Amino acid sequence: MAVIKRPVLFFVLATVFAGFIGCVVSYDRPPPRKDISVPQAEEFSSTSPQQVHVSLVGADKMRISWITESSASPIVEYGTSPGVYSKSATGSTSSYRYLLYTSGEIHDVVIGPLNPNTVYYYRCSSDSSREFRLKTPPAQLPIKFAVVGDLGLTGWTNTTLEHIGQSNYDMLLLPGDLAYADFVQFLWDSFGRLVEPLASQRPWMVTQGNHEVERIPVIHSTPFTAYNARWHMPFEESGSTSNLYYSFDVAGVHVIMLGSYTDFDPDSDQFKWLQADFGKINRGITPWIVAIIHAPWYNTNTAHQGEPESVLMKKSMEGLLYNAGVDFVFAGHVHAYERFTRVYNGTADNCASVHITIGDGGNREGLASKYMDPTPEISVFREASFGHGELKVLNATHAVWTWYRNDDDVSVAADTVWFTSLSSDPACKVV
């Protein structure tokens, strides 16, 4: 009996174990999906506000941005109860041309001062048919960030956004590659409509990727025309001269948005601005620092190896980030998820940034599924699936990061890890 039982038991255990492992690793990588069509609602008129999104400006203001087809006034009326607008603010309107395309009227209004962690109701261009609501970020920790890059506008994007919308996040950080319009300007409008339900409610803070450049030699030689016109970020407030890089404080976190597709050499404006920005950080007020880039400095996927925006930008700026004690560096570009150990100059280092690639929002190019083999030791978790990340910073010392896989349209927590801040580690001598 015993002679029979043992192999049977072994077989049962092996089957259960294989089944368990199978569940964990044999997720079939889904194929890319096509762009979905996001038409303007039929009941809209040419002056209906559309593509509404908001971003943080300074400590207690918000920029409201929206588009109308024909001219409408750049006015936002707002208040803390629905339908009661006790305050209003006026801003400016612009538009741009790109080849044969002329954009709608792009309105840009800064409202505030606003109270932290408060819901405001607002309407744009005095249009009473559409009331929006936004929640301002908290003034103090805790705060929850949603982090996702390389969004695009496919069926995958749609469900990734649905998962983010259910997370009750305070602010979204986007490490570049928004619409994947790639010169086809009306896709920027589709993207604006697709993200509006989320982006009109919480600040969306973005930086640019390669798909935002849209420069055509001779024919349209100015880069970032659509991106800069549509996604005005608070660069002026952080002493930057370019919409392509800026920083801000929120709750207890200093967030630095860097530009991978503009100059980053040690004699560049961006480098000098970053140096000065680090000099202004007060770790008593912002014990955490988060930096966002597009092209990852660490990457063990076979996609996007050796690009100058990765190799040269890292060479130029990694020392600055290391000396400043940046806790996290989030990147996009590679359409997959990868988390590294704390790493500096290629080597694990307890006082260096955690690098995370989160370029898995769901764009139409699909996933980057080939990896270097064997896995380099500094790569802790890597998987080519769509999804998004959430960074909850609880207090001055503790934060928890979770990567959610978009598992055939279901959100599944697939990588959860706790971190302590570099500023709380006496061995790291962060000032």
Ligand SMILES: *[C@@H]1O[C@H](CO)[C@@H](O)[C@H](O)[C@H]1NC(C)=O
């Ligand atoms: C996008 O997702 C929403 C749910 O969040 C769903 O109602 C809608 O049908 C989806 N659109 C497309 C085109 O898949």
Ligand SMILES: *[C@@H]1O[C@H](CO)[C@@H](O)[C@H](O)[C@H]1NC(C)=O
């Ligand atoms: C980085 O590592 C390389 C070797 O991989 C070394 O030559 C270089 O000096 C290091 N740089 C710094 C700033 O530590």
Ligand SMILES: *[C@@H]1O[C@H](CO)[C@@H](O)[C@H](O)[C@H]1NC(C)=O
């Ligand atoms: C910070 O949060 C962590 C995790 O919840 C907790 O263990 C720790 O006691 C908190 N620290 C302070 C100072 O509240």
Ligand SMILES: [Fe+2]
């Ligand atoms: Fe990219």
